[in-house]
Amino acid sequence: MENRKNFFHLHLISDSTGETLISTGRAAAAQFQTSLAVEHVYPLVRNRKQVLAVLEAIDREPGIVLYTIVDRELAKLLDDRCRQIGTPCVNVLEPVMATFQTYLGAPSKYRVGAQHALNAEYFARIEALNFTMDHDDGQMPEGYDEADVVLVGISRTSKTPTSIYLANRGIKTANIPIVPGVDLPHALLSATRPLIVGLVATTDRISQVREHRELGTTQNFDRGHYTDRATINEELKYARALCSRHGWPVIDVTRRSIEETAAAIVALRPKLR
Numbered sequence: 001m002e003n004r005k006n007f008f009h010l011h012l013i014s015d016s017t018g019e020t021l022i023s024t025g026r027a028a029a030a031q032f033q034t035s036l037a038v039e040h041v042y043p044l045v046r047n048r049k050q051v052l053a054v055l056e057a058i059d060r061e062p063g064i065v066l067y068t069i070v071d072r073e074l075a076k077l078l079d080d081r082c083r084q085i086g087t088p089c090v091n092v093l094e095p096v097m098a099t100f101q102t103y104l105g106a107p108s109k110y111r112v113g114a115q116h117a118l119n120a121e122y123f124a125r126i127e128a129l130n131f132t133m134d135h136d137d138g139q140m141p142e143g144y145d146e147a148d149v150v151l152v153g154i155s156r157t158s159k160t161p162t163s164i165y166l167a168n169r170g171i172k173t174a175n176i177p178i179v180p181g182v183d184l185p186h187a188l189l190s191a192t193r194p195l196i197v198g199l200v201a202t203t204d205r206i207s208q209v210r211e212h213r214e215l216g217t218t219q220n221f222d223r224g225h226y227t228d229r230a231t232i233n234e235e236l237k238y239a240r241a242l243c244s245r246h247g248w249p250v251i252d253v254t255r256r257s258i259e260e261t262a263a264a265i266v267a268l269r270p271k272l273r
Contacts, residue, residue: 007036007212009063013054013078017125018043019168021068024092038063038212041164043129045069048077055081065089124170132167135174136160141185144174145193149265151175152184152243153199154235155226156209158253158261162199165262180238189246195269198243198250199261203233205254 010029014021018041029037040061042054051074058065065082067089069075075091082089128148134140135147137160144150148171151159159175166173176188178198188196210227225231243250249268253261 006034007038009040009061010037011040011042011054011058011063011065013042013045013051013065013067013069015044015046015069015071015074017129017168018068018164021066021092022165022168025066036212038209039161041161043133043164043168044126045074046071048074051077054078055085058082058087059085062087066092068093125168128167128170128172129164131172132163132174136163138176138185141176141187144185144187145191147172147174147191147194149173149269150188150191150194150196151199151265152178152188152196152239152248154178154206154232154239156206157199157201158258159199161258162253162261162265165258166265169262169266171266178235178239178242180235184242195265196246196248197265197268198239198248199253200236200239200250201252201254203229203236206232206236 010025012018012021012025022039022041025037025039029035038061040057042050042057045051045054051069055078062085065078065087067075067078069078069091070093079089079091131143131146135143149163149166151163151173152175153159155177159177163173163175174194176184178184207227207229210232240250242248251261251264256264
C-alpha cells in the first residue's frame with residue numbers, strides 16, 4: 001500500500017506525568033507492528049507557552065498527537081493548531097469523561113492530575129520528572145551528582161525516552177550524548193552519587209533509527225555521515241571503550257523495549273526499587 005509508513009511520529013502530551021497516556025499510546029501502536037512509533041513525550045504541559053513549544057515540535061515532525069489536558073483553552077489551542085498543521089489530534093480522556101458525565105448526570109471538575117493521590121511518592125515523581133527534563137541531552141551538568149541515574153550513549157540509543165520512563169517512577173535521571181572526540185563533562189566523571197549506565201545498540205539498528213530522524217533543516221547536517229554504518233560502528237566502539245575505562249555497565253537496547261531497559265537499569269542498583 002502506498003500510504004503505509006514504516007515509521008511514524010507519536011506525540012504524547014500530558015498536563016501530568018503522562019504515564020496513562022504513554023501506556024495508551026503504546027498499546028495502540030503495538031497493534032501496527034509494521035510501523036515503528038517514534039515517541040515524543042511532553043509531560044507537565046500546563047500553560048500556553050508550553051503548548052506552543054510542543055506545537056513547534058509537532059510542526060517539525062508531524063504525526064499522531066494524543067493528549068490528556070483538562071484545561072479546555074489549552075486543549076482547544078492544541079486541537080485548532082493541529083487541524084491547521086493537518087495532523088490527527090485526539091483528546092484521549094474526552095470520550096471516557098463524556099460517558100461518565102452522561103451516566104452520572106454531573107459534569108467533571110476538570111482537575112489536573114486528579115487520578116494521583118497527593119502523597120510523597122507522587123511528589124517524588126514530579127520532582128524526578130522536572131529534574132530529568134532539565135538534565136536532558138547533556139544540559140545542566142552541574143547537577144549530575146544529584147541524579148539517581150545518568151545514561152550515556154551515542155545518538156539514537158533511546159536515552160531520552162528511557163530517562164522519562166525512569167522519572168515516571170521517581171528516579172532522577174540525566175542523559176548525556178557520547179560523541180567521539182568530545183570530552184564528557186568533568187561533573188560527570190567526578191560524580192559519586194549516580195549509577196552511570198552506557199546504552200548501546202547494533203550498528204544496523206542505530207542506522208535504521210537515524211534514517212527516520214528528520215534533520216534536514218539542521219545547518220551543516222550531513223545525513224550520509226550520520227547514518228553511515230562504518231561511522232556508527234566506530235562511535236559504538238568508542239562508547240564501549242569509554243564505559244569500560246570508567247567501569248560503567250553497558251546495556252544493549254537493540255531488542256529491548258523502554259520498559260525492559262528501565263527494568264535492567266533498576267536491577268543494577270537495588271535501592272532504586
